Amino acid sequence: MENKDIDNYSNYDYENHPNIKGVQVINGVNNFPISWLNIQGYCEYELYLQYFKGVVAPPTMAMRTGTKVHNQLEQEFKKTAKPASFKETMETSKTIETKTREMFIIEPEYGIRGFIDEVQMTPNEFIIIDDKPGTRAYPSQINQVRAYCLAFKSLVEREDENNTRKIIGALRQRGTDNVFYTEEFDEDVEKEIIYLIDRMQGLFDGTKPFVPTKNPNKCKSCRFNDVCEYNQS
Incomplete structure (x- = not known):
């Protein structure tokens, strides 16, 4: 398998959202990091506190460890x-399996962007891999890798309208091949x-309310529980 370092940064013009930290506005559409879907599945109100209210909380040990491992894998x-280029790699992968890491992806139409941990391209399929701690697939993690697949599919269709290779989403235990x-x-x-991305867009434009978790165990481990009015811990 050949390793490819793909430079896929876009030249889209954007403006920072005036009220929501981390949201960009591209062609009139709010564009948010795909990783936010992992937070949304945990507790939507955490999104509100962190990015709407601007509440700052220190990173957890798990977050620091994750960042360290990601950086080590990327350097290696x-x-x-x-x-x-992405186009070159797509062509090469029709005959030779290729792999890239930390590939930037953006889809202005749906308003999503992010870095895919790993993309494996084979003559028969594209495998979109998101690395996670542990071995349990939570719905929020599944949603995140699905959004990467959605953005990747759009990119593939722009480069090759005759593509027939299927796209596979995968979760892998961080730092392993599992x-x-x-x-x-x-x-x-x-x-x-x-459907879920449409809900996120509704949160950003104010047409849908932020729903806090009803799970007290989530509140206990939340970085924002000391400032959250819905804290149940």
């Missing part, structure tokens, strides 16, 4: 990876993630 990958969840990104999965 770059030692053997060859610079390439893939503990996979699913094909089919029409039903695509409809589900678009």
Whole structure:
């Protein structure tokens, strides 16, 4: 498998949202980091406190560890990876399996962007991998990798309208080769993630309310429990 260092940064013009930290406005559409779907599945009100209210909380030990491991894996990958464009890599992967890490992806139409931990391209399929601690696939993590698949599908269609390779979303235990969840990104999965993204857009434009978790165990471990009016711990 060939390692490719893909430079896929976009040249879209954007403005920072005037009220929501981290949201960009591209062609009139609010564009948010795909990683926020993981927070949304945990507690929507955490999104409100952190990005609407601007409440600052120190990173947890798990967050610091995750960042460290990601950086180590990226540095190790770059030692053997060859610079390439996305289009070049797609063409190469029709005959030779390729792999890239930390690939930037953006989809202005749906308003999502982020970095995919790893993309494996084979002659038959594209595998979108998101690294997570542990081996349990939580709905919030599944939603996150689905959004990466949605954005990746749009990119593939722009580069090759005749593409027939299927897209597979996968969750992998961080720092290992243990893939503990996979699913094909089919029409039903695509409809589900678009529905959730539409809800996120409703949170940003004020047409939908932020719903706090009702799970007291989540409140106990939340970084914002000391300032949250819905804290149940």
